[in-house]
């Protein structure tokens with residue numbers, strides 16, 4: 389063992405090597421209990437950073453123990469074993485707690501997505517209807533007169549309607565009721581019924597997470613039919629990493645952010661933008 393490594397913890401010279409789990413003095417690592425965080429996307433980066441750091445730490449501890457054993461068994465012409473590198477502690481975003489499951493921003497986001505499903509379903513149905521004439525003419529086989537099937541669309545919307553009715557039933561603790569009226573009417577009714585109760589569902593320990601995830605999934609499936617989804621948000625939280633302009637923008641719900649300056653047009657991921665904005669916010673708080 390080289391002389392600079394010793395086992396006296398009181399000699400605070402940074403060379404102390406104790407047990408693998410306290411191998412080196414380091415700043416206190418005190419993330420909040422992940423179960424208390426808002427379960428929504430606002431805390432995804434917090435969760436991801438904590439989990440990957442904790443995973444890296446476990447790996448490091450194992451590697452460190454192996455390294456200690458290797459150095460203890462070290463003898464001359466062997467090369468001194470390379471010391472494993474301690475993972476760097478990530479900088480965590482400010483924790484936002486669930487109230488009780490989601491924060492109010494995330495509840496609002498789910499509510500808004502849920503309420504848009506109806507309009508998106510209408511546009512989806514209308515678009516599919518518009519295609520019917522074309523595909524009729526293109527048809528070469530079959531019995532001849534039957535209209536081209538709307539079935540992929542109908543199947544999707546049927547599934548949406550079933551999903552809405554199932555959630556209504558779960559909320560009421562009842563059996564799923566049969567559809568009333570047309571498919572389009574049933575979807576309108578189903579969405580507005582759930583929108584009126586969304587805060588309660590999203591505060592319900594047993595339903596909140598599943599409901600939130602499924603609203604996201606449905607919105608993702610129908611977002612391109614959402615008539616309200618053409619607005620471009622101008623993002624003022626961070627500057628373009630390329631041209632440094634306050635010129636970033638994205639289409640609502642889009643996963644990518646683009647620089648609005650024609651000579652730049654830098655594209656970044658929404659998550660990358662969020663990280664940038666977080667850094668700016670932190671820098672502002674610190675100054």
Ligand SMILES: [Zn+2]
Nearest residue numbers: 426430491494
């Ligand atoms: Zn949240």
Ligand SMILES: [Zn+2]
Nearest residue numbers: 628631647652
């Ligand atoms: Zn730019």
